[in-house]
Amino acid sequence: MWCWPASGLRCFCARTVYALSNVCRHQGGPLGEGRIVDGCLTCPWHGYQYRVEDGCSPPPFTEVVSTYAVKVIGGEIYVSGEPLARGKNPRARVSG
Ligand code: FES
Numbered sequence: 001m002w003c004w005p006a007s008g009l010r011c012f013c014a015r016t017v018y019a020l021s022n023v024c025r026h027q028g029g030p031l032g033e034g035r036i037v038d039g040c041l042t043c044p045w046h047g048y049q050y051r052v053e054d055g056c057s058p059p060p061f062t063e064v065v066s067t068y069a070v071k072v073i074g075g076e077i078y079v080s081g082e083p084l085a086r087g088k089n090p091r092a093r094v095s096g
Pocket of ligand 1: 024025026027028029030043044045046047048
C-alpha cells in the first residue's frame with residue numbers, strides 16, 4: 001500500500017486504487033497516515049474507521065468522508081477533483 005497527497009486527498013493502492021478525503025470527520029485527523037484494517041481506513045488519532053469502498057463508517061456509526069473517482073490509464077493514476085455522491089465506490093483496478 002502507498003499513499004501521496006494531492007489537493008488534500010490521499011490515494012491508497014494495493015491492487016485497487018481508492019481516493020478518499022484526508023480529513024477525518026471526528027477531529028480532522030490525517031486519514032492518509034492511517035492503516036487499512038478489515039477493509040476500513042482507520043484514523044491514526046482515535047481509531048474512527050471508513051470503508052475504502054464508499055467512505056462510510058461501518059455500522060452502527062454514521063460518519064462519511066468524501067470519495068473521488070479514480071482512473072488508471074497507462075500506469076498513471078488520475079483522481080477527479082469533484083467528490084462522488086455519498087456512498088459511491090471510488091475504486092479503479094490496477095492492471096499488471
Ligand atoms: S480525528 Fe480521526 S478518530 Fe479522532
